Amino acid sequence: MSTKVFSTALVGLDAALVEVEAGITPSLTAFTIVGLPDTAVQEARERVRLAIRNSGLNFPATKITVNLAPADLKKEGPSYDLPVALAVLLAAEEIKPAAGLGPNFFSRFLFLGELALDGTLRPVNGVLPAALFALRAGLEGIFVPKNNAGEAALVKELKVFPVGDLRELVEHIKALKTIEPIAPTEVAFAKNNFEVDLAYIAGQEHAKRALMIAAAGHHNILMSGPPGSGKTLLARAVASLLPNLTFEEMIDVTRIYSIAGLLPPGTPLITRRPYRAPHHTASAPALVGGGSSPKPGEITLAHRGVLFLDEVVEFHRDVLESLREPLETGCITISRATGSLRFPAKFMLVAAHNPCPCGYLGDRERPCTCLPGQVAKYSKKLSGPIIDRIDLHVEVPRLKFDKLTEEKVAESSSEVRAKIEAVRKIGQERYAGLPYSTNAEIPAQDIKRFCPVDQTTQDLLRNAVDRMHLSARAYHRILKLARTIADVENSAPIQMTHVAEAIQYRQKSE
Structure with missing residues (x-):
């Protein structure tokens, strides 16, 4: 007897349908999973076996073959534990959908979840893309671990069933107990508590105006100045200037963080614009994404937000050059022998560096100790094509003592953000109906x-x-x-x- 349960595989930032089929044949006891599974999927055999037994159910003592179709699509991660367990139980005739659940029960829903050895369900990555796929595919709903239910419930038109353990789901299927779908997740904006506020950054009015303009139009900005002049502090303040994400942008960003496994516990929805600041030792795959099965890199994690590259000239040349395409097109294409994937990368680049190796070229107080050849070599670390893609080049000079100690409080981030939101609103009205909403695009x-x-x-x-x-x-x-x-x-x-x-x-x- 062969049975089918539906699940999904992640392909880039999207989900694809996976049919989990289980077949039982009279033979010596064996449990095999086929269909291009990775190590985590192969190990599901032991998790499923013990989870079924520890849930008070019978695991068939015969040959079991589980096929994950389509066979040419790589299956990764532990999210197949639940559908594999259900397919095995169906094939062994341990469970049968009650009549009250309607016809073709298992073909109307998706099932995802990692099984603990006692049968409880653990959260998995990529639930939001799976829920979005279920909606597009016309499915009725999705069964997911309780800790993932809020994430899946962002798709309001879909029934989301939170499952605590395998026994609970089996009792629901047998109509011995009912799992009620949860209400759609409501959007709750995060409080604007930022580490750095422009009001408490002394001086640098020219740089502050440049940052406001950059944030208003989503332009790239490069700050140059001696050590300690405030470049990093100004860059960190950018997070406090950006307007709130729209709901569509929230879903877009949350989908990326769900696949990357970076959603904070208890936070099903990302409501604040991302701010990513990779170290200058980061590799090209870490920055743009990669791997045998490509995963999002820092530029995709910064989508709709800010990518801050401190000491930008210290990054490897090939790493910086890999930013050419995303800075121009707002996306990155990663090609492998098995195919190509495209990840979104509409980020605002904020970069900072010293003007020379010693850091004091052009400083009014401290002389530069670098040789002309050293300065020339240092300045060439940023190539012409990268420099050409940066809209604002701003000098951040050393502050005088009087500026540092003055009691006058500058314009706060909330006041500047109000101006930026007004500019963004003008852009949204101007570009209504077009596939972009900011001037830089x-x-x-x-x-x-x-x-x-x-x-x-x-x-x-x-x-x-x-x-x-x-x-x-x-x-x-x-x-x-x-x-x-x-x-x-x-x-x-x-x-x-x-x-x-x-x-x-x-x-x-x-």
Whole structure:
């Protein structure tokens, strides 16, 4: 006798249907799992065997073959424990759906969960993508471990059944006990308690304005200055400036963190924009994603949020160069012999570095001790194509003692965030119906439509392009940055002053 139970496999950030089939044949006792399972799936044999017995059920003393179809799709992780156990029990005729559950019970639901040896269910990764797949596939609901139920219940149109242990589910199937579906998860925004507030960062007004403009338009920014001038502190303050995620963005980010296994306990929904700060020793796969079965890297974990690269020139050259595609397209394609996967990577890049190896080039108080050759070699660690993709280049100079000790409190992060939210709202209204909502995302074909300038301003741009030897990309990025500056100033047309400010944010050596 052969039976089927439905589950899912993770393919990139999406889920694919997996049919778990169990067959019993009269022979010597054996338990085999086929269908390209990894080690964790193979080990399910022992977990399932003991979980069934410790739940007071009979495990068949015969040959059992479990097939995970399709056979050419790699199956990873312990989430197949529950469907494998159910398929074995069905094949052994230990359970049979009660008539009250309706026809084709097992073909109307998905089942996911890791089994402990006593039969209790442990949480697994990738439940939200599985729930989204169930909805798209027209399934009625999903049975998941209790600790995953809140995550699955984000899909409001789906019935989500929280399962505590295998015995409880068997009793539900036999109509001896009823597992009630849980109510949809309500969105509860996290309190805005940030580690760093702009109000308590002394001075650096020019850098603070640049950060506000970058956050308002989702532009990339690079800060340069001597050690201790406040670059890292300013970068950490960016998290306090970003507006709240929309519900669609929350689902997008939560799906990524669910697959990566990074959802905090008791937090089924990510409500705050991600802020990722990898160390400069990070490898290219750690940053962009990878592995034999590609998993999201730091740039995907920073999707819809901030990627902060402190001491950016200390990152390996090949690691930085791998950022070219995501900075331009907002996604990363990872290719392997078995196929290609595309991960989203619409992040705001915030980077910081010293101007030279000793850190004091151009400092007014302390002389630079580097040789000209050392400075030239250091500055070349950031390639032209990467520099070209950064919209704002900002110098963060040493603070004078009077600035450090003044009692005046600067504008707070909440006040600046209110201005940024107003700019983002303007963008959402302007780009309604289009696949983007921030100025940095405007594609080249829409530049003239949304960033028109008068002839005098056009002449200023021509001068800048000729004298600074700007690329076509840099020209477009100046216009998009000017659009953001105009929105910050609440100006519908882009004025010459907006373009002039955008130009002065380009790297001075261009």
